[in-house]
Amino acid sequence: MAGELTITPFLSDALVILGAAGIVIPVFARFRITPIIGFILIGVAVGPFGLGSLVPRVPWLEHITITNPEALTPFADFGIVLLLFAIGLELSFNRLWQMRKLVFGLGALEVLISGSALALFVGLAEPLNFTAALALGFALAFSSTAIVLPISGTRTPVGRAALSMLLFEDIIIVPIIFILGALAPNAQGEGWEGLIETLWQGGLVVAVLLVAGRVALPRLFAQAARTKSPELFLAASLLVVIGASLATALVGLSPIVGALIAGLLIAETEYHTEVELIMEPFKGLALGVFLITVGMSIDLFDILTNLGSFALAVVGVLTFKALVTGILLRLMGARRGTAAETGVLMASPSETTLIVLAAATSALVLDTETARFWQTVTAIGLTITPVLAKLGAGLARRVDGVAEPTAASDTDEPRTIIVGGGRVGRLVADMMQTHAKSYVMIDTNPDLIAVAKRDGYRATFGDAARGDALTRLGVETAPAVVLTMDEPVLAQRLVAKLRQTYPDLLIVARARDTDHAAALYRAGASHAVPETLESSLQLSEAVLVDIGVAMGPVIASIHAKRDEFREQLERDGGLSEKPKLRTSLSLQDRTAT
The missing domain is CATH 1.20.1530.20 (Na+/H+ antiporter like fold)
Incomplete structure (x- = not known):
């Protein structure tokens, strides 16, 4: 009949699949059930051995089953x-x-x-x-x-x-x-x-x-x-x-x-x-x-x-x-x-x-x-x-012999989360302890975690890139997340994931070089610190002091050069118009240091 709408089997099957992806799977996610199980259970329900077996007796089920x-x-x-x-x-x-x-x-x-x-x-x-x-x-x-x-x-x-x-x-x-x-x-x-x-x-x-x-x-x-x-x-x-x-x-x-x-x-x-x-x-x-x-x-x-x-x-x-x-x-x-x-x-x-x-x-x-x-x-x-x-x-x-990550409710105050328990992560933890700031360190290597706990660090086992590990550690209230691992791709993905979920979170990431730092800024990092830049600045500081330049002006110039490089990296990352979160010291504080 002219003008009559015909629902083809292809459209009916597409409706079932898109309905599963757009409606049912978010429900599973809400109850912390992996989408993998969700999709398989959907298949059981809409397949020939599920609701599909009832189609001869209930014809309208054909539109919500895979034909x-x-x-x-x-x-x-x-x-x-x-x-x-x-x-x-x-x-x-x-x-x-x-x-x-x-x-x-x-x-x-x-x-x-x-x-x-x-x-x-x-x-x-x-x-x-x-x-x-x-x-x-x-x-x-x-x-x-x-x-x-x-x-x-x-x-x-x-x-x-x-x-x-x-x-x-x-x-x-x-x-x-x-x-x-x-x-x-x-x-x-x-x-x-x-x-x-x-x-x-x-x-x-x-x-x-x-x-x-x-x-x-x-x-x-x-x-x-x-x-x-x-x-x-x-x-x-x-x-x-x-x-x-x-x-x-x-x-x-x-x-x-x-x-x-x-x-x-x-x-x-x-x-x-x-x-x-x-x-x-x-x-x-x-x-x-x-x-x-x-x-x-x-x-x-x-x-x-x-x-x-x-x-x-x-x-x-x-x-x-x-x-x-x-x-x-x-x-x-x-x-x-x-x-x-x-x-x-x-x-x-x-x-x-x-x-x-x-x-x-x-x-x-x-x-x-x-x-x-x-x-x-x-x-x-x-x-x-x-x-x-x-x-x-x-x-x-x-x-x-490693305990599960500590739940956020187990602590009385927000904690900075340090992702990575290696050399750089431990140094960041040392500075947090020096200034009496609460932190927790997370790593996927139980050997590193066991050694860190033995040495007195607040460390726990977990994979920050998977599941709800950071949620259990209280990322919603964390002052900052510091990414210290030497894995550029993983760091970039984790930055993007954190920025999408927590738009206001302070994210400080270790970068392998300036190109990686620019990529981290594009992904949403608040600050990205290239290893090559920091080593160059430290070398400059050492040589200037040793050849007789006063410590105060040297430190001030080093901080000024660091800010200059940071602004350049942010421009390279396409963030020149973004309001910048500054944690660096003022010129007066730098000179005093």
């Missing part, structure tokens, strides 16, 4: 691609090269030992032949890149260990898929020939991407930046990540390999921060779609019917993987707390597990019923990963 779950798969895959792209932006080729021993040492051992142990476990638990047990064991050995890294980050010891293992898993997935094809009945060797062809073609494509990217990307983003158009900058970013992903996919490699390379290449340019910020909303929404698809695969009725079998399978897989990963990390020199937390966090199966199970089923290595059972086990594992992260963090504190 075609398979149609979401490309969007879910795109979420994984954007996640690996974001990981590449956080890395650099130098840092990746430094991690090579972890990636191809720890990562390889974790997959081989976990896969073999799990193959033995499922082979004894079910009447499976050798090939099927091996395929299932290695499928379950994978851990979730999409869920683990957003929880752990890549800068903490746990994050670095998890990243090294996950990177190897992303690399090894290609030969595993081809080996499954070679082991399939009537394969006649095509799988092995395909593997060799993919490896040489993939190596050639990766080499071309590396060479072309280093030449073309700086020019591409420079042109986009000159237009001052966010839309063009976004288009250039999507062009790079999708183009690189397609290039690797066309030769049989995983698209995420291309996405990771694209991120690494852009990380080497001066535009990586802007690219990361502009891509963040797309990554978050696409990952939300992936998590919804995970939830839609969970059949609660089937789980309740076979509760004992599912519980035994989930507990068995989690226990095997946690023990193997934790023991390997300890043997490679990791702290007990890091090994324990990483082992528990990496214990769940992964979205890659679902890919390997599908490949094994297509190759007739696994029967459909067995694959469906372990797909449900994988979905359950993905759902409880955030809970495992909490348990792992608590276990790490207990193993290391």
Whole structure:
């Protein structure tokens, strides 16, 4: 009928997804429930085993359920691609090269030992032949890149260990898929020939991407930046990540390999921060779609019917993987707390597990019923990963003997929060004590915290970049937050996060150099102190005093030069019009000093 509004299935599905992202997830956040669990539970509710099963009897439910779950798969895959792209932006080729021993040492051992142990476990638990047990064991050995890294980050010891293992898993997935094809009945060797062809073609494509990217990307983003158009900058970013992903996919490699390379290449340019910020909303929404698809695969009725079998399978897989990963990390020199937390966090199966199970089923290595059972086990594992992260963090504190961060209500007065317990953080704490100012020091390294507490500092264990650690320390009432860690990217992100949440907070940050200081000012720092500048001023002060210049004028000139540099850095950071919070001494006070 002309003029009648037709609601297409695509619009109906889009309404459900955007409703989950814009309405339901903030409700979960209000009750401090991670959005990861929120998206998965949304998938359970709107999927074919939830409200979708009632559509034949209640037709209007079609508008609040996912009518075609398979149609979401490309969007879910795109979420994984954007996640690996974001990981590449956080890395650099130098840092990746430094991690090579972890990636191809720890990562390889974790997959081989976990896969073999799990193959033995499922082979004894079910009447499976050798090939099927091996395929299932290695499928379950994978851990979730999409869920683990957003929880752990890549800068903490746990994050670095998890990243090294996950990177190897992303690399090894290609030969595993081809080996499954070679082991399939009537394969006649095509799988092995395909593997060799993919490896040489993939190596050639990766080499071309590396060479072309280093030449073309700086020019591409420079042109986009000159237009001052966010839309063009976004288009250039999507062009790079999708183009690189397609290039690797066309030769049989995983698209995420291309996405990771694209991120690494852009990380080497001066535009990586802007690219990361502009891509963040797309990554978050696409990952939300992936998590919804995970939830839609969970059949609660089937789980309740076979509760004992599912519980035994989930507990068995989690226990095997946690023990193997934790023991390997300890043997490679990791702290007990890091090994324990990483082992528990990496214990769940992964979205890659679902890919390997599908490949094994297509190759007739696994029967459909067995694959469906372990797909449900994988979905359950993905759902409880955030809970495992909490348990792992608590276990790490207990193993290391470090107490949880002190709640803000435990103190009678506001405290300055010092992020970082190293040399610079301790010096700031010394000055706070000298002037009788209350403070608390926070760091992710329990060894530093234990030594600091032994030496009389008010220090606590925690990750300022994750969760509510700073809230527990009373950041709402803190006079200032001082960032002392030597991690430029993390410092910049934390400044931006704090400035967005607490617009009036005094944020003083350590900068590696003047360029980093300007970036910190752009992110919202009240003051950024470059190490190179301070060392130059101290050298000047020492030489002037030693050659006979009076102390008072020297100190006054040093402070004047410091203010001059600060104003220049603020101008470089685009903050020349911003009202400045000044904490420096007046000229009279400087002379008196």
